[in-house]
Amino acid sequence: MPLVPEVLEIAKKIKNMEIRGAGKIARSAARALQIQAEKSTAKDAEELWAELKEAARILFHTRPTAVSLPNALRYVMHRAKLAYHGGADLETLRFTVVNAAKEFIHNSEKAIEKIGEIGARRIEDGDVIMTHCHSKAAISVMKTAWEQGKSLKVIVTETRPRWQGKITAKELASYGIPVIYVVDGAARHYMKMTDKVVMGADSITANGAVINKIGTSLIALTAKEHRVWVMIAAETYKFHPETMLGQLVEIEMRDPTEVVPEEELRTWPNNIRVENPAFDVTPPEYVDVIITERGIIPPYAAIDILREEFGWALKYREPWEE
Known part of the structure; x- marks a missing residue:
């Protein structure tokens, strides 16, 4: 057809x-x-x-x-x-x-506009925020807070191997927001100067676990260690209905040449396998709140959103x- x-x-x-x-x-x-x-x-x-x-x-x-x-x-x-x-x-x-x-x-x-309005209420004047990858919902929270006159600084991780952090850094900077762009491995080093972590989500499960770009769970873990609030900004259509029936979320494995260029990979020993998971799972206990267009909820309330929406x-x- x-x-x-x-x-x-x-x-x-x-x-x-x-x-x-x-x-x-x-x-x-x-x-x-x-x-x-x-x-x-x-x-x-x-x-x-x-x-x-x-x-x-x-x-x-x-x-x-x-x-x-x-x-x-x-x-x-x-x-x-x-x-x-x-x-x-x-x-x-x-x-x-x-x-x-x-x-x-x-x-x-x-929904993105509404998430920005709701999430900005949790941002305080002078906050230093860390973010990872590129999320329109997360950016909306920071942009709205900035437009409300709150002074902010945002630490943006590069988000390898596709460097989505570059997109986020440039977009935030275009609004006039001061940005510090760092390698992923520097997240713990900069967490001590961070007041809040604001990130997006690709999927949210029935128990409130967050599936997002690889590296998200490490940042959330580091934030928990430093007693820094982790806020996930996500539209309700990112909640995963099948997880109510026990289905596990499939983690996408992408081409290894995104990590090591193909020409270089050809010269590597055969007993080195390059893997490239695109996402990881952040346990709900590492997340403080999820910001949706319907309001702010704790992770364990994800099941209620799923029942109502899907x-x-x-x-x-x-x-x-x-």
């Missing part, structure tokens, strides 16, 4: 990390389904529904860890499924998908698998 080339391009960019960050991945996935619906040449609703399922399947398998991706697909496809099985014609199904995708994208962007999702197979 023909898929719109732009949809395949978005999937490719998500897979190779040209599109990165859980929120941006989610919005891009919703946008891809919108594009398929808008530009499809399907002759009837059945044909469009088949195309949407194929697009969702391809997008679903691009990145296994960031739950924002399947949650975005669920949001759009669940509404499309209800319309299709309710007897919608081609144009009604097309409208339903486009509207659902736009609604998800709008809600996602508003309880329905556990009753059915994925819409694109039917």
Whole structure:
């Protein structure tokens, strides 16, 4: 079945990390389904529904860890499924998908603003904040506090091997915020001058564990040692519904050439195996609060968010698998 080339391009960019960050991945996935619906040449609703399922399947398998991706697909496809099985014609199904995708994208962007407003209340004038990787939600907290007139300084770790910290450092600096950019291994050295840690999340489990970029758990552990508050900024669509049923979050293993260049790797001894996990798991006891668009919660309250937001999702197979 023909898929719109732009949809395949978005999937490719998500897979190779040209599109990165859980929120941006989610919005891009919703946008891809919108594009398929808008530009499809399907002759009837059945044909469009088949195309949407194929697009969702391809997008679903691009990145296994960031739950924002399947949650975005669920949001759009669940509404499309209800319309299709309710007897919608081609144009009604097309409208339903486009509207659902736009609604998800709008809600996602508003969620980041709301998280910034809520999280900024926990930032005090003069705070030195440490952050890791690149999170729009975490940046929103710091940016909002800065715009409220609070004096801040942010320590940004480089976040190897893809150096997402460079993106964060430049973005914060563009708002006028003073930034100290350091290597990942310097986190403990700089923790003694840190007042709060603010980081994002790619997934949050039913017990409040945080799955985020590799290195997050070490920073949280160091913060706990120094009695520094750890705040995780995350939209509710990053909470992982399947973990309520005991499913473990798959940690994505990426290409070793992101760590050691391919030319150099060819000359290494065969008994050296280079591994490149993209994420790690931070236990809930290392996290003080999770900032969502619905308010600040302790990690152990993650199960309540999951039941309210995604309880329905556990009753059915994925819409694109039917």
